[in-house]
Each structure stands twice: as C-alpha cells, then as structure tokens.
Amino acid sequence: MSATLVPSVATLPRIIQGGMGIGVSNWRLANAVSSLGHLGVVSGTVIDTVMVRRLQDGDPGGHVRRALAHFPVPAIADEMLHRFFIAEGRAPDAPYRLLPMYRQVVSRARQRVTVAAAFVETWLAREGHDGDVGMNLLTKVQLPNLPTLYGAMLAGVATIIMGAGIPREIPGALDALSEHRPASLRFDVEGMPRDVIESITFDPMDFWHEHAPPMTVLRRPSFYPVVSAVSLAATLARKSNGRVDGFVVESPTAGGHNAPPRGDMQLDASGQPIYGERDVVDFARMRDLGLPFWIAGGSGTPRGFAQALEQGAQGVQVGTLFAFCEESGLEPTLRTSVVEAVCAGRAHVFTDPLASPTGYPFKVIHGVADLADSRERVCDLGYLRVAVRGDDGRTVYRCPAEPVDAYVAKGGDAADCEGRRCLCNGLLADVGLGQVRTEGDEPPxxxxxDDLASVATLAAEGSYHAADVIAWLEGGVQATR
Ligand SMILES: Cc1cc2nc3c(=O)[nH]c(=O)nc-3n(C[C@H](O)[C@H](O)[C@H](O)COP(=O)(O)O)c2cc1C
Structure with missing residues (x-):
C-alpha cells in the first residue's frame, strides 16, 4: 500500500504564504492564496481551541458547521456541535469553556476535538478551488501534533511545514497516518534518564473506534521542515525516518519565533539577540542538497523574491505581508491599529529573547497603543508546557509563563519565569478569541x-488583499526577467 505522490519541481509553488499561528493564517487567508495558484498554509497550532471558541461564538457565517457536515464520521461532527456550539453565541461577559490541557495520554474524546478541528480548517481552506493547501505546525508543541496531522490529512492537506524544533520523526508519522497506522513520536521529558524513552502515540483506529475505518489510503503530504542552517537541513534530509521533500530556509528577520544565534547568546544595547556571519545561510550548499527550498524572512518584496530565485530557491515563504492583509485572521480593529501605527512610523519590532516560554527568540510589535504588556499570570491552555520527570519518578507539566509559585512548586527555577509572556492566551486574543476574565480580558x-516597511508600502492606499501581495511580489519578478 503506498500513498506516495511526489510533485515535480515544475508544479511546485513559487510563493508559500507562511503558516502563522494562532489562527492568523486561517482558512480564509489560505483559501485566497491557494485559489490564486500559490500555496496557502493554515496554522494547525492550537486549532482545537480555535474551533471550539468559534463554535461558542455561534459560528458566524456557519463555516465550521459547513465543514463539519463533510467530516467522515457524522457522529463525531454532531458531538462537536452538541458539546461546543452555542446558536446565539456566548454572552460577551461569559468566559469560553476550556478544553482539557494536553498530556502524554489524553482521552479519545479530547483527540476527536483535535482531529475534527484540523479537518475543518483544512477543508475550508480547500473549498471552492483545486489548488493545494498546506498546514504549519510547531515541532515543540508536541502533544497535539499527531491528531492534528491526521485531521488535516483526512481533509486532503498537500503539504506539512514544521519548524521550532527538529522534526525528524514526522516523515515516518505521515507515512503511517496516510495508511491509518499508529504513529509515534519520542516524547521530550526533561530530567528523564538517558536510557528511558517515552513516546506519544496516536492510533487512527482508536479514533475510528466503533465506526467503520476508511478503506482507502490518504494522500501523504509533502514535508518541508523549517531550517535556519544548512547543517540542520542536511541532517533532516539524511536522518529523518522518512521522506523530506524540501525546506523552508528561515532567517532571523522572519516573524514569529526565530532560531537563536549560533554560539552563546549575546544581546545588543536594546536587549535583542545579535546575529552574525555564522547565522548566514550558504545557499550554494543548500542547492547541493538537491531538494527544493523556499527562502523566508524579509523575502517578501519584489526584489527579495527575484533574489531568492537567483539564489536557486524554488521561491519564497512570506508571512508578515499576509498577516496584515484583509483575509488574515488578525482581529480587524487590532489589525487596523497596527497597520496605522506602522504607516505612521510608530510601530517597531523587538526580537525578545525572553518573551516565549519555548526559549526561542520571539518578535513582538511595540509602539501600538492597544497592546498591553502585562497581565495576571494564568495558565489554562498549556500548549507550551514541557514535561519534567521529578525525583519521585512522576511527570509534571510546567510553563515558565504560568504563575511563578506554581512553576517553582513543580521544581522550576523562578529565574526562568522572568520576562516570559503567555503566548497561548495572547495570540488567541490577536484573532478575537481571547479569554474573558474578571480581572480584565486577555491582552493581545x-x-x-522585521520588514514593516513593505507593509507600509502596500497599506499606503488603505487596506490590501492577499491578491495584492501576490501581484506586488510577482510584478517585481516579471520586471527583472
Ligand atoms: C504573525 C506571524 C505568525 C507566525 N507564526 C508562525 C508559526 O506559528 N509557525 C511558523 O513556523 N512560522 C510562523 N511565522 C513565520 C512565517 O511562517 C514566515 O516564515 C515568516 O513570516 C517569513 O518572513 P517574513 O515575516 O519576513 O515574511 C509567523 C509569522 C508571522 C508574521
């Protein structure tokens, strides 16, 4: 049984719209980009919470319900509606109902939500056109990844793009899931003796349970890891447990998380990591690997696109420009105030070495009035928690952005909590799905x-669409040919 389908270079996209969590690259943006013949990418990160919050808000437009009507197990679609859909929408002061936080082993019901949510997002992004759609996931957010992949594959996802870690076991997982076989990943547990290996397993048959499993294999999506160094690309190409189909090569100017600088972390006078010569990717060596690659990070300009092609790349992956276009998932009022601040020259990007609980540098926009930088610490989503094996042999889950006393009670060092921000709650607030709290709503x-100048160029005459981004990028390439 084989589900292999390797696209030829000629059919590969030139422009990948970068996956942007949580919900910034939603189905609407990916659908717009894929309809235009490029690769639209939905974010699969925290997609389960995104779906259940949309349902609790009354599912405006009926999109989630439309997709669920095509879910291969109608009983599970009904279960989602029964559990989470509120026809008149949640009262504005009512908090969202939460899902149980992920752990190494969770209930079948919990996995069903994740599978269904990934299916919905992918299905909607594919609706109404024949183009391919990809999904982006963060390797570090390990626990929901397998059911998310399976849900996206049930909806026919064409490409999986994963950074923030070393996703060596994902190709094998894609092979297994395409044939509805169990897939496993090594579970990262801090403090675990070297000779003990823990794993995370997802068995599609557990998902189908009392329902008849499908007889046909699923499309095995192409897999593009996100790398910031040729050495990592080479390792992944050679030592993954299955086929790697290409790479996204991301520089530290890209939005979201960045790879830390090589060597010891040094900060400049403003407190941002200093990147040097060793962080510059040698594209000639990248070409020698013989796999297609896309350049990401500041390549979202006509010139950047043309240069990427000259350097032997298949194309570019662009995020920032799409993040601020009309189809982006960013809450419209927030998006408008950021774009206004960008056009007025008030906004700037700070590469924060501490903000992300992952320990990776994370870029944060400063200079926009609506963005508060303080909140009372609450950890109720838990996607970035890491597992730690204590001296008593028990596993605890902790995040340095959770309340400090709770972190310390789980054996953590209070110093690790310094400057950490709750990305789970903050990023959900960006897309209008922030939690309502008595002590104040979650701030975005x-x-x-880094490239806010391009946003200002495109937004100079008002709001712009995904099609405008593509036309602008392609115009430059045509002009230089
Ligand atoms: C708002 C935003 C969120 C992002 N979130 C993710 C993410 O969840 N996972 C990921 O791999 N990359 C993420 N990225 C990076 C993009 O996928 C893309 O690689 C990057 O934006 C390209 O560089 P550019 O921002 O200069 O165009 C994000 C970027 C932005 C702007």
Missing part, C-alpha cells in the same frame, strides 16, 4: 517580521 500580543 502581536508578532511580525
């Missing part, structure tokens, strides 16, 4: 790539 936390 907006990330962006």
């Amino acid at each position: 936390l907006v990330t962006s790539g």
Whole structure:
C-alpha cells in the first residue's frame, strides 16, 4: 500500500504564504492564496481551541458547521456541535469553556476535538478551488501534533511545514497516518534518564473506534521542515525516518519565533539577540542538497523574491505581508491599529529573547497603543508546557509563563519565569478569541517580521488583499526577467 505522490519541481509553488499561528493564517487567508495558484498554509497550532471558541461564538457565517457536515464520521461532527456550539453565541461577559490541557495520554474524546478541528480548517481552506493547501505546525508543541496531522490529512492537506524544533520523526508519522497506522513520536521529558524513552502515540483506529475505518489510503503530504542552517537541513534530509521533500530556509528577520544565534547568546544595547556571519545561510550548499527550498524572512518584496530565485530557491515563504492583509485572521480593529501605527512610523519590532516560554527568540510589535504588556499570570491552555520527570519518578507539566509559585512548586527555577509572556492566551486574543476574565480580558500580543516597511508600502492606499501581495511580489519578478 503506498500513498506516495511526489510533485515535480515544475508544479511546485513559487510563493508559500507562511503558516502563522494562532489562527492568523486561517482558512480564509489560505483559501485566497491557494485559489490564486500559490500555496496557502493554515496554522494547525492550537486549532482545537480555535474551533471550539468559534463554535461558542455561534459560528458566524456557519463555516465550521459547513465543514463539519463533510467530516467522515457524522457522529463525531454532531458531538462537536452538541458539546461546543452555542446558536446565539456566548454572552460577551461569559468566559469560553476550556478544553482539557494536553498530556502524554489524553482521552479519545479530547483527540476527536483535535482531529475534527484540523479537518475543518483544512477543508475550508480547500473549498471552492483545486489548488493545494498546506498546514504549519510547531515541532515543540508536541502533544497535539499527531491528531492534528491526521485531521488535516483526512481533509486532503498537500503539504506539512514544521519548524521550532527538529522534526525528524514526522516523515515516518505521515507515512503511517496516510495508511491509518499508529504513529509515534519520542516524547521530550526533561530530567528523564538517558536510557528511558517515552513516546506519544496516536492510533487512527482508536479514533475510528466503533465506526467503520476508511478503506482507502490518504494522500501523504509533502514535508518541508523549517531550517535556519544548512547543517540542520542536511541532517533532516539524511536522518529523518522518512521522506523530506524540501525546506523552508528561515532567517532571523522572519516573524514569529526565530532560531537563536549560533554560539552563546549575546544581546545588543536594546536587549535583542545579535546575529552574525555564522547565522548566514550558504545557499550554494543548500542547492547541493538537491531538494527544493523556499527562502523566508524579509523575502517578501519584489526584489527579495527575484533574489531568492537567483539564489536557486524554488521561491519564497512570506508571512508578515499576509498577516496584515484583509483575509488574515488578525482581529480587524487590532489589525487596523497596527497597520496605522506602522504607516505612521510608530510601530517597531523587538526580537525578545525572553518573551516565549519555548526559549526561542520571539518578535513582538511595540509602539501600538492597544497592546498591553502585562497581565495576571494564568495558565489554562498549556500548549507550551514541557514535561519534567521529578525525583519521585512522576511527570509534571510546567510553563515558565504560568504563575511563578506554581512553576517553582513543580521544581522550576523562578529565574526562568522572568520576562516570559503567555503566548497561548495572547495570540488567541490577536484573532478575537481571547479569554474573558474578571480581572480584565486577555491582552493581545502581536508578532511580525522585521520588514514593516513593505507593509507600509502596500497599506499606503488603505487596506490590501492577499491578491495584492501576490501581484506586488510577482510584478517585481516579471520586471527583472
Ligand atoms: C504573525 C506571524 C505568525 C507566525 N507564526 C508562525 C508559526 O506559528 N509557525 C511558523 O513556523 N512560522 C510562523 N511565522 C513565520 C512565517 O511562517 C514566515 O516564515 C515568516 O513570516 C517569513 O518572513 P517574513 O515575516 O519576513 O515574511 C509567523 C509569522 C508571522 C508574521
């Protein structure tokens, strides 16, 4: 049984719209980009919470319900509606109902939500056109990744793009899931003796349970890891447990998380990581690997696109420009105030070495009035928690952005909590799905790539669409040919 389908270079996209979590690259943006013949990418990060919050808000437009009507197990679609859909929408002061936080082993019901949510997002992004759609996931957010992949594959996802870690076991997982076989990943547990290996397993048959499993294999999506160094690309190409189909090569100017600088972390006078010569990717060596690659990070300009092609790339992956277009998932009022601040020259991007609980540098927009930088610490989503094995042999889950006393009670060092921001709650607030709390609603936390100048160029005459981004980028390439 084989589901292999390797696209030829000629059919590969030139422009990948970067996956942007949480919900910034939603189905609407990916659908717009894929309809235009490029690769639209939905974010699969925290997609389960995104879906259940949309349902609790009454599912405006009926999109989630439309997709669920095509879910291969109608009983599970009904279960989602029964559990989460509120026809008249949640009262504005009512908090969202939460899902149980992920752990190494969760209930079948919990996995069903994740599978269904990934299906919905992918299905909607594919609706109404024949183009391919991809999904982006963060390797570090390990626990929901397998059911998310399976849900996206049930909806026919064409490409999986994963950074923030070393996703060596994902190709094998894609092979297994395409044949509805169990897939496993090594579970990262801090403090675990070297000779003990823990794993995370997802068995599609557990998902189908009392329902008849499908007889046909699923499309095995192409897999593009996100790398910031040729050495990592080479390792992934050679030592993954299955086929790697290409790479996204991301520089530290890209939005979201960045790879830390090589060597010891040094900060400049403003407190941002200093990147040097060793962080510059040698594209000639990248070409020698013989796999297609896309350049990401500040390549979202006509010139950047043309240069990427000259350097032997298949094309570019662009995030920031799409993040601020009309189809982006960013809450419209927030998006408008950021774009206004960008055009007025008030906004700037700070590469924060501490903000992300992952420990990776994370870019945060400063200079926009609506963006608060303080909140009372609450951890109720938990996607960035890491597992730690204590001296008593028990596993605890902790995040340095959770309340400090709770972190310390789980054996953590209070110093690790310094400057950490709750990305789970802050990023959900960016897309209008922030939690309502008596002590104040969750403040948004907006990330962006360094290249705000291009946003200002495109937004100079008002709001712009995904099609405008593509026309602008392609115009430059045509002009230089
Ligand atoms: C708002 C925003 C959120 C992002 N979130 C993610 C993410 O969840 N996962 C990821 O791999 N990359 C993420 N990125 C990076 C993009 O996928 C893309 O690689 C990057 O934006 C390209 O560089 P550019 O911002 O200069 O165009 C994000 C970028 C932005 C602007």
